[in-house]
Amino acid sequence: MQIKDVLLAPGNGGFFYDDQTAIRAGASQNGFIYLGEPKTAGFASIRVPASSLSVGLVLEDGTVVWGDMMSVQYSGAGGRDPLFETDRMADLTSRVVAPRAFDVDVSRYLAACAKVLEPFEEKRLPLALEYGVSQALLRAAAHIRRCTMAEVICAEFDLALPTRRVPIYCQSGDAREINVDKMILKAVDVLPHGLINSRQKFGPNGQTFMEFVQWVAARTREIGPSGYHPVLHFDVYGWIGMEIGLEPQRIADFVCRVADSIPAFTVNIESPADFGSTQAQIESYARIVSILNERGSKARIVVDERCNTLEDVRLFAEANAAHLVQIKTPDVGSIADTARAVLLCKQNRVGAYVGGSCTETDLSAQASVHIAVATQADMMLAKPGMGVDEGFSIVGNEQNRILALLNRARLRNEKAG
Structure with a gap:
């Protein structure tokens, strides 16, 4: 046609x-x-x-x-x-x-x-x-x-029809406390993002951020449904490096302190520092990841800045320069490259997070869900917007519809075969 x-x-x-x-x-x-x-x-x-x-x-x-x-x-x-x-x-x-x-x-x-x-x-x-x-x-x-x-x-891509639900990650925007409560009440898989994008939100030596992390963990236990145990994911927009310096050892020490303060939870730290170039980012992130792995920390490093295109994803994945790569869909370009990026991460045993941006639309969010489900990414972003309810509904409902249709297709194929 x-x-x-x-x-x-x-x-x-x-x-x-x-x-x-x-x-x-x-x-x-x-x-x-x-x-x-x-x-x-x-x-x-x-x-x-x-x-x-x-x-x-x-x-x-x-x-x-x-x-x-x-x-x-x-x-x-x-x-x-x-x-x-x-x-x-x-x-x-x-x-x-x-x-x-x-x-x-x-x-x-x-x-x-x-x-x-x-x-x-x-x-x-x-x-x-x-x-x-x-x-x-x-x-x-x-x-x-x-x-x-x-x-x-x-x-x-010659992939089997998937059966597994992909965990959904919500972001809070500046309305942190209210939106954290919404996420917990809706039993979101990964939360809360936090938008730690300024010195005021990070605090001297990260103290304000550390207090927020501990509050999120306590709030999850306080109002969360029975058996609810989300991954806690915080995007710090490079502020660990800006506040305490760009030495990988010091950054790893700080990340370990964050994880140790809430030992019952797995903690994702996104964009701990910006080292100024893709190559510098790869080398320093690989070192931070190595230190955390050697210590057996429950903290995981997530790369965003300096990892934009499919080629960038390949470089970070092959260097083990992150535990989880955010595949930021509009930055990757063709959504076919998002699929390739997830598969690249899997080949290198690095987590694949089909992300994107709050600036997207309902249509782009729905298309991203199909990529994440088909490739069986490790998690995907609830988008667009910063309001929690809308993005979580768009992405979550689309995933449920996809899985229902795929299950029907699978049963039809089994009868035909």
């Missing part, structure tokens, strides 16, 4: 784009906004509403399948692509992507992605554009094959 037309529709992301450099430099908050001048190219203010662009592929039978492109919350930081520009993405899609799309067989997903998303003028297309177009192509393949997107991925 061929693509007959390409539609574009501007839209909103699920949260805001934030200038991480300005926030790290000490920009203060006034209500929901940040005060001061932006420091990252493309930002007119430190916090701007997230925009998105939907791309619709009109198929021969009149069906229109959609995918959404956008940037991540901290665009232009940590080696990421710059801030999302709707007009530029629309122009590239119309001039470059659409003519290519008319010439592909959309039933062959990976081949279609390779053709439509090949470099332009010897440069890779913007990763946000790859992300949105690849979602639409995946939906097209699923429509033609009359199956789920997860089944398309399983077929293309």
Whole structure:
């Protein structure tokens, strides 16, 4: 089946784009906004509403399948692509992507992605554009094959139909206490993120952060349902390194103290430090991981910054430079590369976390769930937004629908065989 037309529709992301450099430099908050001048190219203010662009592929039978492109919350930081520009993405899609799309067989997903998303003028297309177009192509393949997107991925990568539910991770945003309570009451698998993105939230020598960690553990025991035992996952946005220095041994010591303060829980520490380049990040994270492993610590290091593309994921995984890799979907580019990234992590016995950003949309979140379930990732992010309820509902309900459909397909195949 061929693509007959390409539609574009501007839209909103699920949260805001934030200038991480300005926030790290000490920009203060006034209500929901940040005060001061932006420091990252493309930002007119430190916090701007997230925009998105939907791309619709009109198929021969009149069906229109959609995918959404956008940037991540901290665009232009940590080696990421710059801030999302709707007009530029629309122009590239119309001039470059659409003519290519008319010439592909959309039933062959990976081949279609390779053709439509090949470099332009010897440069890779913007990763946000790859992300949105690849979602639409995946939906097209699923429509033609009359199956789920997860089944398309399983077929293309020669994977067995999955049966295991993928644990869901929620993020709190700044409304920490209220959202932690919501997560606990809903028995979220992994929580709470915490948004520890400033010196005020981290505190001198990490004391404020340490108190928050202990409060989350105590609150989980206090109001959680019987038998509830989540993984506690905290994103510190490099503040361990910024506050106590970039010596891997000192960072590992601090992480061990965090884990030792709540011994009943497994603790994930995301982005403990930013060492300034991908290679430096790999070398230092590998050392931190090695120290924690030697000590038998229950703490796990999660990499985010400096690990963006599929090639970055490969480098970190092969170097064992993390216990868990966040595969940040809009930064990876083609959602087919998200699937490849999960499989790469598994080959190297490194945890794979299908993440993304609060700035995404319902459509991109649902497509990500199909990838996570098909590849059997270790966990996936509830997205979009920072409100807990909405993202948890979108991702959780989509996963349950997928598993019900896959179970039906499996029973049908068993009867036929």
